[in-house]
Amino acid sequence: MYEISGLTKIYDGKGKNEKVHALQGVDVVIPDNDMLAIQGPTGHGKSTLLQLLGGLDRPTGGSLKFDGQEMAKMGEMSLTKLRAQNFGYIFQGFNLIPTLTAQENVETALVPLGVSKVERRERAAKALTDVGLGERLGHLQTELSGGQQQRVAIARALVKEPKVILADEPTGNLDEETRDDIFGLLEKLWADLGLTVIMVTHDSALSKRVPRLAQIKNGKLTIKRESKTANAA
Amino acid sequence: MFLTYLRRELRRRSRQAFVIALGLAVGIGLAISVNAASNGAKAAQASVLQSLYGVGTDITVTQTAVRGTGGTQGFGITGQSQTATGTKTTTATQDRATVEPGTGTIATTTLDKIKTASGVSGAVGSLSLSDFKVSGTLTQSFKETQTQSPGSGSGGFPGGGGSGGTQRSFSAGPPSGNFDFNSTTIQGVDVSDSSMGPLSTLSLSSGRTLANADASAAVALVNSSYATQNTIKVGATETLGGTKFTVVGIVTTSSTEDYFIPLAEAQKISSETGKVTTVYVKAASSTEIDAVAAEIQKDASGATVSTSADLANMVSGSLASTASLLNSLGKWFAIGVLLAAFLVAVLFTLSAVGRRTRELGTLKALGWTSRRVVRQVIGESVVTGLFGGALGIGLGFLGAYAIGKAAPALSASSSTSSASNANGGGFPGGGSFPTGSAPGGATGGTGGSGFAGARNAARGSSDITVHLTAPVHLNILLIAVGLAVLGGLIAGAAGGWRASSLRPADALAKVS
Structure with a gap:
């Protein structure tokens, strides 16, 4: 569970002494097994918030607690360990390693956990099978379609059995049909595995399907909709 | 992964x-x-160094001749008194072995000290000599001159004498001669140790090498190139410094020495008893060479102590x-x-x-x-x-x-073992043959023989071709x-x- 209060993030701007206030006091609680979509105009702090939630960056001020641990005060190693164990990422551009096969790409998420090679291979194969790519284990990125690549990315995010899935425009590079497939998969996993899913999206069709919708504008977040279950499209 | x-x-x-x-x-x-x-x-x-200084030589010790010592070397022919007209021929032969000009000597007592110095594995001495042979004839014609002296009185031409009457005197014509000059080089080597020093550089072509038993024997090894040039074979007899030596072996070497004889014999023919010109030293450890050189320098004060590194620097070309x-x-x-x-x-x-x-x-x-x-x-x-x-x-x-x-x-090109040869030159000329009239009754001209020591100067360096x-x-x-x-x-x-x-x-x- 995330407990966030007064969260700020200030970047150095391009000009001298110029500051960019990406987040200006975000207050929100994200309970376990929540599915939250964050919408907002480009450059208003969506991705910054996602990075802070995933421990990829550190806030300038405020409090960001995950399961009671203050992430802002964690050391680099602790934060890296937290990322490795608890957060799964899904990127808009898939971010697969081009030289590795689908199975090897999924394995990369298990490497920092010290999982043995044999177990890595087994778990990666299972994760890929779970997302419908059991026949594509040995395929390289270039041999997969966009939807398949995103499924690999989802398998990579899920294979370590994280508590939270953080997705940045997960369907941004996909056509409408594939988008529905992928989102359907995310919904299923969310429901089956009891994950917390936080996604940034511009897609209004997706935002209609999530149980909880937030909007971020000028670095400030407001909850737009609350509901307990996902809406059918 | x-x-x-x-x-x-x-x-x-x-x-x-x-x-x-x-x-x-x-x-x-x-x-x-x-x-x-x-x-x-x-x-x-x-x-190159090995061929010049021997296998395993880490240090050489040489002594530069002190300027003004050694005197001049000459060759003299004593003319004959002439009391009659006619042609007289004088024959002369001389064979002398001397330490090479510009090269100083080191006492064997110093060599003994070096042998026992700390860090020295072994040391041998050698004596480099030049053997200079001259032989030839000098021919002069004499004619008599008679002059009439009026009355009694003194004076007249020198050589004449007498009072009144006819005065006789002899004058020598221009001398003519035919002389052969032959200069060779000899190295006296320590026959007790062939593992280092000059002996170690020799490769036997025929005959035998020098052994311990030859220490006091008049035997010699001849450089193969010199032997070929002069048609010298094993068993031949060669005169060196006036002493006859039996050739017991022909050796190939890049050294410029023509003959190798036992050190004691070399000392004997050159009257340099108890002297050597170069000491070859092998250090007990290659890491101690500099320290050993410094130690030797104390024992051989005034000598030039060269390490293998110094010797390497002498190689030019x-x-x-x-x-x-x-x-x-x-x-x-x-x-x-x-x-x-x-x-x-x-x-x-x-x-x-x-x-x-x-x-x-x-x-x-x-x-x-x-x-x-x-x-x-x-x-x-x-x-x-x-x-x-x-x-x-x-x-x-x-x-x-x-x-x-x-x-x-x-x-x-490298300086030979007599590193100080650069200071050497030729034998100084002893004089020249007089020409013109000799006083009557006087000894008919004496003179030394002089020649430039070009060969010895040339021997100051040795050229070796390597691939x-x-x-x-x-x-x-x-x-x-x-x-x-x-x-x-x-x-x-x-x-x-x-x-x-x-x-x-x-x-x-x-x-x-």
Whole structure:
């Protein structure tokens, strides 16, 4: 569970002494097994918030607690360990390693956990099978379609059995049909595995399907909709 | 995962990896080739030194002659008193063996001290002599002159005398002569130890070498080139310093000495009993040479103590020039190329890491520690470096082979064992034959024989032709591998530094 209060993030701007206030006091609680979509105009702090939630960056001020641990005060190693164990990422551009096969790409998420090679291979194969790519284990990125690549990315995010899935425009590079497939998969996993899913999206069709919708504008977040279950499209 | 990822990544960037490896290979190959050529030059120099100073000689001790000592050497023919007209022929022969001009001597007591000095494994002495033979005839014609003296009185021409009457005097005509000059060189060697010093440089062609039993025997070894030139064979008798020596062996050597005789015999014919001109010293340990040289310097005050390194510096000629070129220009050129290769490797690696920001950032986002990411980048660089090293070793061997095949024969000039010969010159002329009238009744002209000691001056140096080889030693191969790893580490460290400074957020920022 995330407990966030007064969260700020200030970047150095391009000009001298110029500051960019990406987040200006975000207050929100994200309970376990929540599915939250964050919408907002480009450059208003969506991705910054996602990075802070995933421990990829550190806030300038405020409090960001995950399961009671203050992430802002964690050391680099602790934060890296937290990322490795608890957060799964899904990127808009898939971010697969081009030289590795689908199975090897999924394995990369298990490497920092010290999982043995044999177990890595087994778990990666299972994760890929779970997302419908059991026949594509040995395929390289270039041999997969966009939807398949995103499924690999989802398998990579899920294979370590994280508590939270953080997705940045997960369907941004996909056509409408594939988008529905992928989102359907995310919904299923969310429901089956009891994950917390936080996604940034511009897609209004997706935002209609999530149980909880937030909007971020000028670095400030407001909850737009609350509901307990996902809406059918 | 480490090796799989590494292999795949290198395969993906194979062209770039090949360029980096090739750059390192050229640098390493050049370093190996230059080192091999340098080894060859050193070996050639050692070979030259060995031929001149003997196997295992670490230090030589010589003594420069003190200016003004030694006196002049001359050759005199005593003319005949003439009391009648006609032609008179005078025959003369002289054979003298002396210490080479400009060379000083060292007492054998000093040699004994050196033998017992700390750190000395062994020492032998030798005596370098010049044997100068002159033989020939001097012919002069005399005629009588008679003059009438009026009345009594004194005076008249010298040589005449008498009072009144006819005065007789003899005047000598221009002398003519035919003289043979023959100068040879002799080295008196310590026959008790053939493992070092001049004896160790000799290779027997025929007959036998000198042994302990020959210490006081009038026996000689002859340099094969001199023997061929003068048709000398084993069993022949040669006169050296007025003493007859039996030739017991013909030897090949790059030394310029014509004869090698037992040291005691050399001392005897030159009247230099208890003296040597050069002491050859072998140190107990190669690391103690300088210390031993310093110790010897105390025992042999005023002597010139030269270590093998000093002796190497005496080698000049195209070999020395090549060695110098390899040690200076070649070495720096190789270092320059190597540094350039390292720089290229660093820049390429930085560029590669820059292009992999998203990929490496993704791995960090997945929980890979900076150390693991850096290790991956360095691993790729080191493997590239090792590939470059292997390629470089191949290029190095190729370069060394080419040098060995293409290198022209090099000449080396070195001062001989009498390092101070540069101070030598010729025998000073003793005088000249007088011409014109000799006083009546006087001895018909005496004079010394003088000639420039061109041969001895020339003998101050020795020319040896050597072929430059380029042996590749194991140590340079290990250094090459070390350089390859170093190149990889430097490039990898640069890339790793950049990778470690990547924020995982960059992985997301790249797609925002």
